[in-house]
Amino acid sequence: MGVALGLDFTLAVTDAGVVFSFGSSRALGHGLSTSEVLPRRIEALAETGRRFVAVAAGNYYALALAEERHLYEWGSITNGHGPSTPQLVTALAGIGVLLVYAQDCSSCAVTENGELYTWGWGYPTSFHLGHGDAARQLTPKRVEALSGVKVAAASISHSHTLAAGADGVVWGFGQRAALGLGEADAPPGDSEDEDSEDEDAGCVVQPIPIPNLRVRTLPLASEGWVPSI
Amino acid sequence: MGFSDEEAVEGLAITEELRAVFQRPAAASSTTAVTAAQSLEFLSVVPPEILSIILTQLGIRDLACLAATCRLLWCDAPTPPLALPTPGLVETELRRRAEASGLHIGASLPEGALSWVTYLMKREFYDALRRQAPLAAGYRHSLCVDMGSRLHLACHREEIKAGEVGEPLLGHDWGSDAGASTVFVPPTLVPSMHDTRIVSVASGDCHCLALSAVGEVTRGAKTVTACSTTPTGARTPGRGGSRRWRGSRASPLEGAIARRWTIADASSPGVVPRVKRGSRPVWAMSSIQRRSAS
Numbered sequence: 001m002g003v004a005l006g007l008d009f010t011l012a013v014t015d016a017g018v019v020f021s022f023g024s025s026r027a028l029g030h031g032l033s034t035s036e037v038l039p040r041r042i043e044a045l046a047e048t049g050r051r052f053v054a055v056a057a058g059n060y061y062a063l064a065l066a067e068e069r070h071l072y073e074w075g076s077i078t079n080g081h082g083p084s085t086p087q088l089v090t091a092l093a094g095i096g097v098l099l100v101y102a103q104d105c106s107s108c109a110v111t112e113n114g115e116l117y118t119w120g121w122g123y124p125t126s127f128h129l130g131h132g133d134a135a136r137q138l139t140p141k142r143v144e145a146l147s148g149v150k151v152a153a154a155s156i157s158h159s160h161t162l163a164a165g166a167d168g169v170v171w172g173f174g175q176r177a178a179l180g181l182g183e184a185d186a187p188p189g190d191s192e193d194e195d196s197e198d199e200d201a202g203c204v205v206q207p208i209p210i211p212n213l214r215v216r217t218l219p220l221a222s223e224g225w226v227p228s229i
Numbered sequence: 230m231g232f233s234d235e236e237a238v239e240g241l242a243i244t245e246e247l248r249a250v251f252q253r254p255a256a257a258s259s260t261t262a263v264t265a266a267q268s269l270e271f272l273s274v275v276p277p278e279i280l281s282i283i284l285t286q287l288g289i290r291d292l293a294c295l296a297a298t299c300r301l302l303w304c305d306a307p308t309p310p311l312a313l314p315t316p317g318l319v320e321t322e323l324r325r326r327a328e329a330s331g332l333h334i335g336a337s338l339p340e341g342a343l344s345w346v347t348y349l350m351k352r353e354f355y356d357a358l359r360r361q362a363p364l365a366a367g368y369r370h371s372l373c374v375d376m377g378s379r380l381h382l383a384c385h386r387e388e389i390k391a392g393e394v395g396e397p398l399l400g401h402d403w404g405s406d407a408g409a410s411t412v413f414v415p416p417t418l419v420p421s422m423h424d425t426r427i428v429s430v431a432s433g434d435c436h437c438l439a440l441s442a443v444g445e446v447t448r449g450a451k452t453v454t455a456c457s458t459t460p461t462g463a464r465t466p467g468r469g470g471s472r473r474w475r476g477s478r479a480s481p482l483e484g485a486i487a488r489r490w491t492i493a494d495a496s497s498p499g500v501v502p503r504v505k506r507g508s509r510p511v512w513a514m515s516s517i518q519r520r521s522a523s
Contacts, residue, residue, distance in 0.1 A: 002359055053355045098358065157366035164364055170373055178369045180383025180415045213416050214376050215363035227351050
């Protein structure tokens with residue numbers, strides 16, 4: 001049903017909702033085993049009795065989303081010591097997660113209420129998590145600046161984040177370079193550019209809409225479209 | 230019954246639409262109130278073959294509503310007045326889809342919230358969710374698919390230099406006369422993909438993928454690394470021809486991408502499955518490549 005790739009490992013979730021992993025990483029989810037040549041079922045996830053519908057993987061960690069919309073995480077965002085078997089993400093407990101995405105050391109999740117959560121770390125000054133600072137965020141935290149937007153799709157890299165609202169408007173924050181927002185729109189020294197002296201030539205701290213662009217998103221916010229659990 | 234009144238009304242509305250298509254004078258001239266018996270009577274005049282074709286075009290949600298309504302109608306009718314095939318056409322269609330999804334169904338249909346119809350509806354929802362990828366954030370570039378299914382690229386100008394990620398998409402001299410004064414390329418419609426309907430995008434550090442509605446994968450990649458090898462069936466704009474992925478049928482296909490690895494797969498049946506009975510989803514790993522130097 002889906003695949004995800006970490007730095008040296010691969011995750012796959014089958015149509016039946018079972019998660020497999022293989023490769024060479026501490027984020028395989030098999031406990032002590034850090035190397036699997038063939039896909040191996042992640043027992044800790046199987047023991048939860050839940051069906052899994054999506055997987056995502058960063059460099060050294062992995063995420064699995066259950067049909068009941070609980071999120072499990074294992075490995076380490078910082079490549080330090082992290083759980084070697086899947087753990088329920090308590091910061092998102094009770095919040096229905098619909099979409100999850102991870103790349104490098106950053107992750108984002110979209111909930112059934114249209115909220116965007118981000119966590120991880122990236123370039124020291126990239127502000128790409130959208131929390132108003134450039135600090136590491138090791139547990140999911142809601143992007144408050146997008147509280148007025150019903151988020152229906154999102155993507156994150158280690159330098160910037162894109163999020164699309166139900167109306168199709170794309171919001172971006174993080175490095176200007178990757179967003180394609182040049183000096184013409186906001187010259188360095190702009191009030192939002194708190195680190196304009198940085199060689200990366202500025203970041204977008206507060207989410208701003210990308211001009212002249214609308215994307216097609218699923219009607220996640222509309223009543224009745226999202227099935228009940 | 231696992232369906233709300235609202236859904237039952239929706240089912241009735243669908244039946245009404247079918248009625249309008251195959252209107253019969255006798256039915257039209259009768260009372261304005263639509264009774265259950267009339268609806269059933271109407272269904273009986275539509276040739277089963279045509280009904281089957283119509284049913285294949287309906288979404289699972291509509292089908293489920295129709296299934297619920299039909300059963301309600303059967304309950305209401307004093308006697309089953311019609312020679313409907315057993316099992317019914319709706320049930321047959323639902324069973325076909327369940328089997329296409331690899332789901333075994335018992336001889337009798339379970340009811341309620343945990344019934345396989347509900348399961349199929351959920352399944353369709355998650356399929357749609359999984360397929361949606363209108364945004365991709367990469368290293369120094371962003372890909373977006375707009376309302377018209379066209380591909381937009383925004384990036385640092387360095388990314389469209391010769392040999393960089395954006396170069397195969399925009400060309401290294403893109404905007405050299407107009408916008409060269411800016412360091413950044415604003416969101417730009419990718420000219421070479423202008424007539425291609427894009428459904429999904431993915432991005433990594435050194436490459437990006439775009440999936441078209443007919444199953445073609447287009448890739449922008451750095452040429453200085455091993456990533457430049459073109460995977461089978463994929464095309465790089467301006468370099469070599471294009472090829473459809475799996476025959477003429479639009480095959481849902483998704484690209485997953487990571488920092489150093491790339492994997493593209495052709496996967497399971499679409500939201501409205503059109504696979505043959507008994508066939509299973511196919512995972513075709515087209516390429517796994519590793520950057521030569523990091």
